[in-house]
């Protein structure tokens with residue numbers, strides 16, 4: 723029987739690895755795609771047998787590299803799920819953003835999901851599969867990292883574009899917007915300020931930040947038949963951040979109930 727395949731980009735990272743682990747619950751093979759092959763191979767080894775967790779070197783910002791990735795995925799079986807998870811932010815503020823930063827952040831966070839989807843669209847048509855884009859709360863409101871955020875906002879629109887244009891092929895397209903998640907992407911900030919998570923925590927209604935597995939479980943749901951009628955949405959996994967801030971509600975209402 724043909725094996726079902728899930729592609730996870732940026733799979734060597736903490737969120738990507740958690741997504742790969744979760745998708746293995748209902749996919750036969752997970753293709754762990756990353757620009758850092760050594761790290762992707764390490765992640766694959768951590769997750770399980772080489773027949774099920776396959777590491778692949780790919781720069782998702784390069785059309786040639788992405789085309790080779792799609793070919794490798796097709797050779798593994800029937801591609802049912804694409805998770806556009808590779809992402810990173812360079813520029814921290816608009817005033818410090820160079821044109822080069824802007825291009826790099828938008829290439830990785832917006833153009834690459836487009837390249838990856840287009841490369842596997844026919845494979846997803848064949849399985850009536852789905853794409854899940856890992857966006858960010860930064861795509862919904864201003865939380866710093868402007869070029870990254872503008873790209874993530876574009877990614878949310880791209881999610882809807884695919885839902886509308888490819889719905890007739892049975893392809894579903896959804897996004898997830900994580901708030902703060904403890905991952906290696908925070909290493910430099912945590913080194914500069916050891917209290918960074920403690921300071922972030924107070925803005926979150928649940929008074930904590932998310933774990934990579936929280937994001938992975940949302941991906942698992944959206945990729946599953948349980949989400950068969952869900953397309954074009956963005957599911958925040960943000961401990962309530964985009965619902966509002968209790969501190970502000972306390973000031974505005976002058977009620978200690980917040």
Ligand SMILES: NC(=O)c1ccc[n+]([C@@H]2O[C@H](COP(=O)([O-])OP(=O)(O)OC[C@H]3O[C@@H](n4cnc5c(N)ncnc54)[C@H](O)[C@@H]3O)[C@@H](O)[C@H]2O)c1
Pocket residue numbers: 731732733734735736737738755756757758761780781782783806807808809810830856857858859899900901902903904905906907908
């Ligand atoms: N960590 C957070 O707080 C947070 C919050 C919101 C959204 N996100 C999003 O979640 C996703 C994963 O974030 P993370 O925190 O696990 O990051 P991470 O830095 O731990 O992992 C990102 C991975 O992407 C890979 N990558 C970078 N450029 C690539 C390229 N050109 N081609 C292929 N792979 C490439 C890196 O090698 C790395 O393994 C990102 O899209 C990020 O924007 C993270």
